[in-house]
Amino acid sequence: MLVDNIGELVTNTDGAGGPLGIRRDAALLVEDGQVAWIGPARDAPAADRRIDADGAAVLPGFVDSHAHLVFAGDRAAEFAARMAGQPYTGGGIRTTVGATRAAADDELRATVRRLREEALRQGTTTIEIKSGYGLTVADEARSLRIAAEFSEDTTFLGAHVVPAEYADRPDDYVGMVCGPMLAAAAPHARWIDVFCERGAFDVDHARAILACGQAVGLGVRVHANQLGPGPGVQLGVELGAASVDHCTHLSDADVDALASTTIGCMCADGRHTSTVATLLPGAEFSTRSPYPDARRLLDAGVTVALATDCNPGSSYTSSMPFCIALAVREMRMTPAEAVWAATAGGARALRRDDVGVLRPGARADLIVLDAPSHLHLAYRPGVPLIRQVLQNGVPQCRS
Ligand code: NIG
Numbered sequence: 077m078l079v080d081n082i083g084e085l086v087t088n089t090d091g092a093g094g095p096l097g098i099r100r101d102a103a104l105l106v107e108d109g110q111v112a113w114i115g116p117a118r119d120a121p122a123a124d125r126r127i128d129a130d131g132a133a134v135l136p137g138f139v140d141s142h143a144h145l146v147f148a149g150d151r152a153a154e155f156a157a158r159m160a161g162q163p164y165t166g167g168g169i170r171t172t173v174g175a176t177r178a179a180a181d182d183e184l185r186a187t188v189r190r191l192r193e194e195a196l197r198q199g200t201t202t203i204e205i206k207s208g209y210g211l212t213v214a215d216e217a218r219s220l221r222i223a224a225e226f227s228e229d230t231t232f233l234g235a236h237v238v239p240a241e242y243a244d245r246p247d248d249y250v251g252m253v254c255g256p257m258l259a260a261a262a263p264h265a266r267w268i269d270v271f272c273e274r275g276a277f278d279v280d281h282a283r284a285i286l287a288c289g290q291a292v293g294l295g296v297r298v299h300a301n302q303l304g305p306g307p308g309v310q311l312g313v314e315l316g317a318a319s320v321d322h323c324t325h326l327s328d329a330d331v332d333a334l335a336s337t338t339i340g341c342m343c344a345d346g347r348h349t350s351t352v353a354t355l356l357p358g359a360e361f362s363t364r365s366p367y368p369d370a371r372r373l374l375d376a377g378v379t380v381a382l383a384t385d386c387n388p389g390s391s392y393t394s395s396m397p398f399c400i401a402l403a404v405r406e407m408r409m410t411p412a413e414a415v416w417a418a419t420a421g422g423a424r425a426l427r428r429d430d431v432g433v434l435r436p437g438a439r440a441d442l443i444v445l446d447a448p449s450h451l452h453l454a455y456r457p458g459v460p461l462i463r464q465v466l467q468n469g470v471p472q473c474r475s
């Protein structure tokens with residue numbers, strides 16, 4: 077299949093065309109689910125089928141590297157209370173834990189499917205999915221089993237909060253997470269994550285849990301420095317985390333630690349091993365909190381990703397275009413930086429080189445915009461600009 081007549085093609089490959097590797101008047105050939113060729117439209121090879129982009133912009137599909145999709149119920153009333161002045165504390169997580177434990181498998185599966193399809197219609201072709209609203213051995217294992225039906229990038233977040241039944245014995249809960257819960261979860265997970273924050277898990281518990289996950293082959297990610305300053309970011313760097321997420325309250329030492337991971341971060345095989353700062357502006361929007369200082373991170377040389385944090389408490393959006401618009405308007409990212417962070421940045425946060433980029437051999441995950449340029453994603457906030465989505469080279473339903 078040939079995607080032809082592309083006015084602006086964002087490739088995210090090095091070379092000419094700035095950081096987004098933009099090519100004008102281009103065409104792209106898809107074969108067996110992969111990008112087979114990219115070049116000037118006038119040199120386009122023949123193909124069985126053709127999509128006419130009609131001069132529009134074509135980008136890699138969005139890579140949403142942080143989402144909590146396995147849950148039941150919603151917390152709209154908590155949102156309304158926040159908008160009337162209540163602060164966000166994370167305490168509402170236990171409300172969702174109760175609803176999730178009570179839900180049947182098919183109810184959870186239907187919610188994940190609904191949100192996955194909602195995200196796909198908005199251009200998200202890769203999405204990470206966390207557990208974290210089960211918090212028993214059986215409920216974490218089933219959350220991950222269901223998540224794995226929808227994503228290759230599943231994350232065990234048994235250490236989201238200490239559930240109510242363990243409130244006065246957190247050491248016992250940590251022992252359980254590292255023991256039977258990890259054993260049941262690991263076969264269905266690629267990653268392990270901990271909410272390292274006052275009121276959730278302290279640095280010693282977080283380190284112990286992440287180290288247990290690493291020992292059974294899971295990659296590390298951390299919810300860090302969301303609600304206040306803390307040790308989470310530096311713990312992530314210490315453990316070689318692929319990503320530290322939120323990064324709303326950072327010290328100079330946190331920024332320096334993240335920046336240090338980008339020095340010599342490319343392995344001989346071309347894979348990147350830096351610790352990415354994944355910013356989640358939907359959470360600050362929905363909790364009416366100050367946004368993270370993306371400019372400070374970028375100027376220090378830190379690799380930045382943008383993701384939705386889609387969850388029923390702090391950020392009930394599946395929209396990467398919304399996050400891009402927030403990042404540009406509220407976090408002083410340029411439109412190009414925000415688009416890179418939502419595509420290639422997300423791929424780095426998942427340590428993947430097959431998505432977030434359009435080059436021969438990459439997955440043919442791409443979006444055709446109803447607009448001539450990537451700039452319109454921030455310039456036209458709230459407007460459904462995703463005209464067409466190809467996932468693994470397969471055209472999805474038009475939105
Ligand atoms: O990433 N911070 C911890 N976890 C989620 C919030 C979960 C919730 O409020 O239900 C987050 O924001």
Ligand code: FE
Binds near residue numbers: 144385
């Ligand atoms: Fe989160």
